[in-house]
Amino acid sequence: MNTGIASRSLRSSLLDFAERMLRRLDAVPYAVLAIPLRLAVATVFWNSAMTKLANWETALALFTDEYKVPVLPAEAAAYIAVTIELTTPVLLVLGLFTRPAAAVLLGMVAVIEIFVYPQAWPTHIQWAAMLLVLLCRGAGKLSLDHLLWRRLENRLA
Secondary structure (H helix, E strand, C coil): CHHHHHHHHHHHHHHHHHHHHHHHHHCCCHHHHHHHHHHHHHHHHHHHHHHHHHCHHHHHHHHHHHHCCCCCCHHHHHHHHHHHHHHHHHHHHHCCCHHHHHHHHHHHHHHHHHHHCHHHHHHHHHHHHHHHHHHHHCCCCCCHHHHHHHHHHHHHC
16 A cells, blocks of 8 residues: 555656746757757868868869759869858858848758758758747857847838
8 A cells, every 4th residue: 555655746746847848948048059050060060161161172073073963064063052142141140131041041951951961861851840940040149140130120110
């Protein structure tokens, strides 16, 4: 009989603990969650740009021989890719024009997935998931986007 009471008490304590933890996790502000999303995506694409710039001839060869993006000449595709990879990470880190930057990178991920490395979908879906959150929710309150929108709203009010 005592083991039954102790067992119910233990279950009740565990449920209480789980509920408290879930409430604490639910209370984490989106602004805090958006920061690692922005930094993670920015790092991936920034590192890619740095690799290309470290040896531009090799980068051009990759676009010519391996990437083969349809419609665009290899050199133009390389310049477009490195431009995107240099600018959008800076915007994401600053939280400036986050949604347009996320949209551009989502388009780039789609091109990479469809035309270049379709077998790498597990990686691409992770990038896309992070970018979709940023596209749909924005950079959060800890960003230049938030600051600019507040200033714009104050001027319009």
